[in-house]
Amino acid sequence: MNMFSSLMLASLSVLTLPIMSSILNTHKNSTYPHHVKNIISYAFITSLVPTMMFIHSGQETIISNWHWMTIQTLKLSLSFKLDYFSMIFVPVALFVTWSIMEFSLWYMHSDPYITRFFKYLLTFLITMMILVTANNLFQLFIGWEGVGIMSFLLIGWWYGRTDANTAALQAILYNRIGDIGFIMAMAWFLFNTNTWDLQQIFMLDPNLTNLPLLGLLLAATGKSAQFGLHPWLPSAMEGPTPVSALLHSSTMVVAGVFLLIRFHPLMENNKTIQSLTLCLGAITTLFTAICALTQNDIKKIIAFSTSSQLGLMIVTIGINQPYLAFLHICTHAFFKAMLFMCSGSIIHSLNDEQDIRKMGGLFNAMPFTTTSLIIGSLALTGMPFLTGFYSKDLIIETANTSYTNAWALLMTLIATSLTAVYSTRIIFFALLGQPRFLPLTTINENNPFLINSIKRLLIGSIFAGFFISNNIYPTTIPEMTMPIYMKLTALTVTILGFTLALELSLITHNLKLEHPTNMFKFSNLLGYYPTIMHRLPPLANLSMSQKSASLLLDSIWLENILPKSISQFQMKTSILISTQKGQIKLYFLSFLITLTLSMLLFNLHE
Amino acid sequence: MINFIITNMSLVHINIFLAFTVSLVGLLMYRSHLISSLLCLEGIILSLFVIATIVVLNTHFTLASIIPIILLVFAACEAALGLSLLVIVSNTYGVDHVQNLNLLQC
Numbered sequence: 001m002n003m004f005s006s007l008m009l010a011s012l013s014v015l016t017l018p019i020m021s022s023i024l025n026t027h028k029n030s031t032y033p034h035h036v037k038n039i040i041s042y043a044f045i046t047s048l049v050p051t052m053m054f055i056h057s058g059q060e061t062i063i064s065n066w067h068w069m070t071i072q073t074l075k076l077s078l079s080f081k082l083d084y085f086s087m088i089f090v091p092v093a094l095f096v097t098w099s100i101m102e103f104s105l106w107y108m109h110s111d112p113y114i115t116r117f118f119k120y121l122l123t124f125l126i127t128m129m130i131l132v133t134a135n136n137l138f139q140l141f142i143g144w145e146g147v148g149i150m151s152f153l154l155i156g157w158w159y160g161r162t163d164a165n166t167a168a169l170q171a172i173l174y175n176r177i178g179d180i181g182f183i184m185a186m187a188w189f190l191f192n193t194n195t196w197d198l199q200q201i202f203m204l205d206p207n208l209t210n211l212p213l214l215g216l217l218l219a220a221t222g223k224s225a226q227f228g229l230h231p232w233l234p235s236a237m238e239g240p241t242p243v244s245a246l247l248h249s250s251t252m253v254v255a256g257v258f259l260l261i262r263f264h265p266l267m268e269n270n271k272t273i274q275s276l277t278l279c280l281g282a283i284t285t286l287f288t289a290i291c292a293l294t295q296n297d298i299k300k301i302i303a304f305s306t307s308s309q310l311g312l313m314i315v316t317i318g319i320n321q322p323y324l325a326f327l328h329i330c331t332h333a334f335f336k337a338m339l340f341m342c343s344g345s346i347i348h349s350l351n352d353e354q355d356i357r358k359m360g361g362l363f364n365a366m367p368f369t370t371t372s373l374i375i376g377s378l379a380l381t382g383m384p385f386l387t388g389f390y391s392k393d394l395i396i397e398t399a400n401t402s403y404t405n406a407w408a409l410l411m412t413l414i415a416t417s418l419t420a421v422y423s424t425r426i427i428f429f430a431l432l433g434q435p436r437f438l439p440l441t442t443i444n445e446n447n448p449f450l451i452n453s454i455k456r457l458l459i460g461s462i463f464a465g466f467f468i469s470n471n472i473y474p475t476t477i478p479e480m481t482m483p484i485y486m487k488l489t490a491l492t493v494t495i496l497g498f499t500l501a502l503e504l505s506l507i508t509h510n511l512k513l514e515h516p517t518n519m520f521k522f523s524n525l526l527g528y529y530p531t532i533m534h535r536l537p538p539l540a541n542l543s544m545s546q547k548s549a550s551l552l553l554d555s556i557w558l559e560n561i562l563p564k565s566i567s568q569f570q571m572k573t574s575i576l577i578s579t580q581k582g583q584i585k586l587y588f589l590s591f592l593i594t595l596t597l598s599m600l601l602f603n604l605h606e
Numbered sequence: 607m608i609n610f611i612i613t614n615m616s617l618v619h620i621n622i623f624l625a626f627t628v629s630l631v632g633l634l635m636y637r638s639h640l641i642s643s644l645l646c647l648e649g650i651i652l653s654l655f656v657i658a659t660i661v662v663l664n665t666h667f668t669l670a671s672i673i674p675i676i677l678l679v680f681a682a683c684e685a686a687l688g689l690s691l692l693v694i695v696s697n698t699y700g701v702d703h704v705q706n707l708n709l710l711q712c
Contacts, residue, residue, distance in 0.1 A: 585705075
């Protein structure tokens with residue numbers, strides 16, 4: 001009897017303490033945010049112990065606590081599945097959240113509702129933990145919806161701003177469309193496997209799993225912002241930077257990918273769904289990378305970068321490598337959260353300036369932020385032996401050497417190259433060159449909260465990949481032998497992207513201003529997708545439903561079919577046929593002509 | 607046909623017939639004033655009266671000699687009617703241009 005399950009439950013339940021303290025009204029004092037941050041750090045340290053036990057012994061645990069209800073033959077209970085995925089994800093998520101909480105102590109320092117902010121972030125973390133440790137689909141759905149709701153509340157944090165409200169609503173609507181797929185999958189599983197428990201589903205191994213897996217793919221499309229349901233992610237940058245760092249880069253948006261990873265035993269056997277996933281991920285990663293090239297808001301570029309990396313994760317699932325996708329989730333959390341935090345530091349230092357065209361020359365003014373931004377970008381692009389390399393390079397290698405769709409592979413490679421391009425763009429615009437911001441600056445990065453949190457994630461971005469990939473047990477065997485050009489593909493396209501972007505950026509010092517080309521407009525306006533899809537289908541739907549609901553019965557069936565149609569028809573045809581114009585002279589003339597003609601005819605027929 | 611008329615009719619007949627025809631054409635083809643049409647109507651009635659009188663007198667058809675008188679009576683009524691219509695049109699429009707009479711169109 002070891003302390004595995006107890007420690008894990010302790011770590012998870014410790015997170016709920018600050019929420020319950022609102023009953024005792026201790027959340028009104030000003031040290032509440034510090035309490036929250038401390039509790040998360042304790043939870044992180046506590047959860048390290050079960051993780052290390054798991055890595056050492058490889059035992060998986062399922063904690064099935066409380067039998068909630070039985071509906072005819074379906075038994076619903078509270079059960080936590082502590083297997084490879086959740087055991088590694090929980091410490092990573094807690095570590096990243098700890099750093100983000102400390103960062104938001106600095107970032108949201110002047111916000112009067114900072115305690116509420118921390119409570120929201122904590123609630124989000126709890127629902128995310130529910131999601132990843134869920135053993136049945138019902139509990140997963142609770143966590144799923146919970147992260148959606150908290151995302152809504154947090155994106156719309158500054159609710160006085162119209163754009164923030166529309167962005168929050170957009171997030172909810174797009175997630176809802178994905179939830180339809182989730183519920184369809186739940187219904188299918190209920191009908192065909194009589195359960196929502198993951199163990200039973202995998203044991204039964206149903207044959208025709210096209211429909212539920214399509215539903216789960218739709219859910220992942222909605223939650224992880226794949227192509228078709230993607231516009232909410234760049235719009236979600238209306239929320240404060242800690243929200244973007246936590247939700248929309250590390251934790252919430254990977255929920256969709258996590259769901260697909262959980263169902264990998266079913267997806268291994270279904271080639272159709274794998275191809276669909278692969279193509280969806282490929283098109284997402286390329287499209288969002290193209291859109292990221294010409295954005296001017298630093299947070300939007302990083303948001304598109306997140307979307308592109310999510311597409312890469314979906315591609316990895318599509319080539320039947322769920323463990324690699326999971327590794328990429330864990331490593332991506334580190335450097336993406338750090339990138340967001342660096343951008344938050346830049347934004348606050350330049351007095352809330354988010355446009356990269358108004359930044360510049362921060363290389364010397366903010367050295368620490370510069371360092372972490374560059375290291376984060378290098379980790380993102382997969383520089384050898386930083387964090388991103390261990391997952392991203394493996395993904396590209398495996399994709400290259402597997403029997404897969406060549407178009408999807410090409411798209412992924414181009415998107416990898418574009419990753420380097422937009423990272424260079426951020427570095428060039430924000431850090432290099434001469435300053436383009438106002439002379440009266442408030443540049444100050446000397447706060448210990450900021451420095452410590454970014455420092456932690458910096459160490460994580462450099463070493464976490466090495467650390468994690470050396471300590472996990474081997475699951476799928478990576479491809480060991482391949483031609484040297486395939487081995488170096490990822491590195492080559494990345495270096496190509498870097499050089500190209502740097503060259504182009506340096507040339508822009510000498511160019512004259514040109515009007516934007518069509519390609520630029522396509523990329524800047526996100527491929528016109530939000531412009532079309534947010535206006536045309538709602539208008540068509542609403543006008544059609546209004547017409548059919550109100551006009552159809554009353555005005556058409558009761559009025560127009562017989563009475564008005566008869567009268568209209570009669571009037572039109574009578575006007576068409578009649579020649580009465582009131583021209584008396586014509587009538588007289590025709591009478592005369594008739595008379596003359598008849599007399600001529602009458603007398604000339606002899 | 608024209609040979610037939612010339613060989614069987616005298617000049618008087620042609621004269622009267624032509625007076626009738628000219629007035630008929632004048633009734634049916636006019637420019638714009640309604641009153642010219644009414645004038646030609648009077649011309650028609652005049653020529654009809656002359657034709658009726660000459661035929662009755664030449665054929666000594668005494669019993670039919672009331673016809674021209676009755677024709678005159680009816681002509682007077684009809685002229686009065688026509689003139690009253692003219693007065694109404696002139697009251698509404700000020701002039702008696704016939705292109706104003708176009709209310710009955712659809």
